[in-house]
Amino acid sequence: MSVTSYARTHPSRIGALVALTVLTGVVLVWHDSGLARLLTLGYLERSLRAATPIALVAIGGLIAEKSGVFNIGVEGFMIFGAVNALAAAYLVSGNGEVTQMHLWIGLVVAVVISAVLTTFFAILMIRYEADQIVAGLAVWFIGLGFGPFTAILIWDSRNSGTVGRIGNLDLPLLSEIPVVGPVFFDTSPFILLTIIVAVAAWVFLYRTRYGYWLQAAGENPEALDTAGINVNRVRYAAVIFSGTMAGLAGAVLTLGVTGNFIGSGMTVVDGRGWIGIVAYLFGNYNPIGAFLAALLFGAMDMLQIQFQTIGVPLPSSLVDLFPYVVVILVLTFYGSTRMPSRVGEPYESEQ
Numbered sequence: 001m002s003v004t005s006y007a008r009t010h011p012s013r014i015g016a017l018v019a020l021t022v023l024t025g026v027v028l029v030w031h032d033s034g035l036a037r038l039l040t041l042g043y044l045e046r047s048l049r050a051a052t053p054i055a056l057v058a059i060g061g062l063i064a065e066k067s068g069v070f071n072i073g074v075e076g077f078m079i080f081g082a083v084n085a086l087a088a089a090y091l092v093s094g095n096g097e098v099t100q101m102h103l104w105i106g107l108v109v110a111v112v113i114s115a116v117l118t119t120f121f122a123i124l125m126i127r128y129e130a131d132q133i134v135a136g137l138a139v140w141f142i143g144l145g146f147g148p149f150t151a152i153l154i155w156d157s158r159n160s161g162t163v164g165r166i167g168n169l170d171l172p173l174l175s176e177i178p179v180v181g182p183v184f185f186d187t188s189p190f191i192l193l194t195i196i197v198a199v200a201a202w203v204f205l206y207r208t209r210y211g212y213w214l215q216a217a218g219e220n221p222e223a224l225d226t227a228g229i230n231v232n233r234v235r236y237a238a239v240i241f242s243g244t245m246a247g248l249a250g251a252v253l254t255l256g257v258t259g260n261f262i263g264s265g266m267t268v269v270d271g272r273g274w275i276g277i278v279a280y281l282f283g284n285y286n287p288i289g290a291f292l293a294a295l296l297f298g299a300m301d302m303l304q305i306q307f308q309t310i311g312v313p314l315p316s317s318l319v320d321l322f323p324y325v326v327v328i329l330v331l332t333f334y335g336s337t338r339m340p341s342r343v344g345e346p347y348e349s350e351q
Helices: 003-009 011-031 035-037 043-067 074-092 101-127 133-156 180-184 189-207 208-217 219-225 229-257 273-280 289-301 305-312 322-332
Strands: none
Touching: 011 289, 011 322, 035 305, 043 074, 043 180, 043 208, 043 229, 043 273, 043 289, 074 101, 074 189, 074 219, 074 322, 101 133, 101 229, 133 180, 189 208, 189 229, 189 289, 208 219, 208 229, 219 229, 219 322, 229 273, 273 322, 289 305
């Protein structure tokens, strides 16, 4: 769906977005206060960085659900990716100084492990027709135990301590472009990667025959089967992709955002997988919409740092609730998302 057609079919959403933008601008100008200092390039860059793991897991989740499989286990796969990335980087370094090369190796190892684990998960759900909700929750619970256990084995603690972050990407000429350059071309490489993934996923879904096959698998698998396409093979690819993306999102979180693993509570992932599911629902199963929704949640997550920067005295315990308040508001008031009609239904070919 193009931007023009989207505007024609959803005029109320476009109007509401424009009205909200104008209203926000009016309020900022009217008050002429410290609120105007909230919207800075630094805040935008931090928001994009915080949004990357949410956007990546959201894009993976929507691809799986488009094919007819609800991968609710993305939170668990994020935990696997988060701890495996740091653990691999630390072990490859020989328990010594962790270099940038070690961090990149850790990222690759985490993605490969996530792909393997998701393959078994896909077999369980597609071939053996396990309940998708129960299987997904099981992955989450296993991740909640596996993450701290791995950290204790390697660092003798549920928390890893600071291992390091992958450095910024600096593209010499592009980074000198006013406004855009510092935000996109002199920052975390995962920001640019996430934007590329979002655009590529949109092109795949709406401009290629493979994307049409994937959508048909979730909407009308009988028709796809009649056309000679193996429905379950399409679903296998989609589910494996979703778990791999969730593992990548976890690795990006620890290697690109936090620099460490926290095993207490809900771990360092802290519900970002669940927020990713809300993001693609809010984005109406559109990868670009999911990315923009993730950016909204990332901006809410970074408000505490920004408030401290501009000197707004709000309790951190209150600001920490903002992302979850936004999730509740989205789930409450945004009810026009249409799920694929055959989500959660196993398919057996009649041929």
